[in-house]
Amino acid sequence: MRSATSSCEKERWFYPALWKKNMARFWPIWAVYALGWLVALPLSILLNGRGSGDVGGMPYIQHFVQSVARELAGLPTVVTTVCFSILAAMAVFSYLYNSRSVAFFHALPLRREDLFLTNYLSGLSFLVLPVVGVFLLAIPAELVVGVLDLRGLLVWLLSQVLLTLFFFSFAVFCAMFTGHILALPVFYGILNGLAVGLLVLTNEALSAFVYGYVNVGRLEDLCLWLSPPARLVQDLHVDHVWDAENILTRIQFRGMGTALIYALAGLCLAGVALWLYRRRHLEGAGDVVTVSWSKPIFKYGVGVCAALSIGQLLYQFFAYALPEGGWTLLCFLLVWGAAGYFVAEMLLQKRFWVFRGSWKGCVALCLVLTALIGVMELDLTGFERRTPDPDRVVSVEVDPTSTAPHDSGNGNIFTTDPDLIRAVVDFHQAVVDEQERHEEREVYGFYEVRPLSDGRRVDVETAGSSQVTLRYTLIGGDVMQRRYYIALDETSLADPDSSVGKLSALLNRPEVIEEQYFPAEREKALADGSLQLTSISLPVVNTERGEYETVPVPADWRETVIQALKADIADGSLGRRYLLEDLDRLEHCYYTDLELIYQYQSTDSRRQEVRTNVTLQTTAGRTLDVLRQAGVLDDTHVLETQLQRNAEERETESYD
Structure with a gap:
């Protein structure tokens, strides 16, 4: 049987009678859509119009009116347009999935282009006309409560129209590939998240096969664009703008450019859908896939x-x-x-x-x-053995996941220093050389109970593992990433030529530690006055009370304390990082942290705080001396080491 192609001498492109029939036949779709948004916007404004008080210095009702439309233009609009677009497409093109109805419609003196355009505009009308009506009703609702935010309503309306244009066009595009109405929502749903889903599954599979594999780099952003709901949810959001006195001045909607890009893509998909419709085999009604080249x-x-x-x-x-x-x-x-x-x-x-x-x-x-x-x-591509040429590395970031002590020094390392880059590559090469040992030993933490000289006992970590992520930026902008699980034990830590020993040496370089506690950008901000050190404090044990109390460092001693900290870090007396909770770590690290609080004015003009915690160590002689001179430490205000604290806690647990 040959596929029929209906024709008509007169080209009308759009048939109002068919449009009216679709609107009347499928009225529950647009009626429910209109009712939902009627409750969410105009009715919500009227119900909240009697609110009092303020939010961030802005009157409550003004804040509500400005925020509600913009908030609804983000996630709620994405969710509703995704769901109702497929319902509209299933409705207006439902005749394609039944042999009798498809034969009837295409036996009429109508061109396929006329049918497609009329049904396409009908589906758009299901979603666009209700929101236009809600928009017109929201204006008097805002006037009733005394705050007219026409811009916010236009943002919501534009977001609705743009997202509807994309998701409905995408649903129609999917409708052209199948002859089964139940397959349409399945294809539509899967394709909306297929790219991100495949990326996650592929990453999981490759992580099991390829040593050091992290992800496919720049492909992540592409996959996010190919998963429209995920991209739109990420980009469509609301920002609050504050002035210097922490007063909320306005509420802004972000991400309309992304919505516009998808709307343009929707027009292209509609054009492709029309091209497919003109070549569609009508006898394929009931088939899961009707386009022959897409079946493989x-x-x-x-x-x-x-x-x-x-x-x-x-x-x-x-x-x-x-x-x-x-x-x-x-x-x-x-x-x-x-x-x-x-x-x-x-x-x-x-x-x-x-x-x-x-x-x-x-x-x-x-x-x-x-x-x-x-x-x-089998690593036939050499991926697992590959390390970058240090001379081609512009910058490198090292994420050691977690090291002790657990303070502000436990962060990522980012450097452009050639000497430090070579140290990172040297460590990387050592990990590759010891691949078999690290893959075979999946140790997550092994502890032993060891006695102390005073008869007490303490738990000491003797073996474990650490996840290390390396991210190189190469000349030309290429990025090379690797992630390794490093097997740790006391023997490998003691060997400076092992990968574990080189990792420990890398983390304990004075310039690395100082950058963790006193980043160059922060020091620059302190110098130009955009950042101020407002307080330094230290929790200590009050021996008279037998409990902890926080003692502030006097303001005139703050700069002296900072200089002492930097001097101790420079000679390796402070900031040492430990890969295991071993006896050395417990003996030399104190239980509490010195807390430094900085304040600055953010881009939205609000005062913000930055906190830096420094775990003091028994070897930090300069810092401890300054704290004693400042009166923070004395005979009744003392520090206890992590070892003392752990031993006391174990003794208490044993007693209980």
């Missing part, structure tokens, strides 16, 4: 998604019962990849027995999966 994409896509999702899920479920590793995961991927492929084939052929004619495609899919995984597991 559907089959292999379902197979890959099933392998990456269900295969990985079951691998994690049976992780403790089966050998761990890439080849075990590959078995799950192959089984569920084949299952997904055959299920897709059954949907396309509308029958269950499809194995005889489609086994070759399944074998091809399994061979491709095996080849890709084999290349990665």
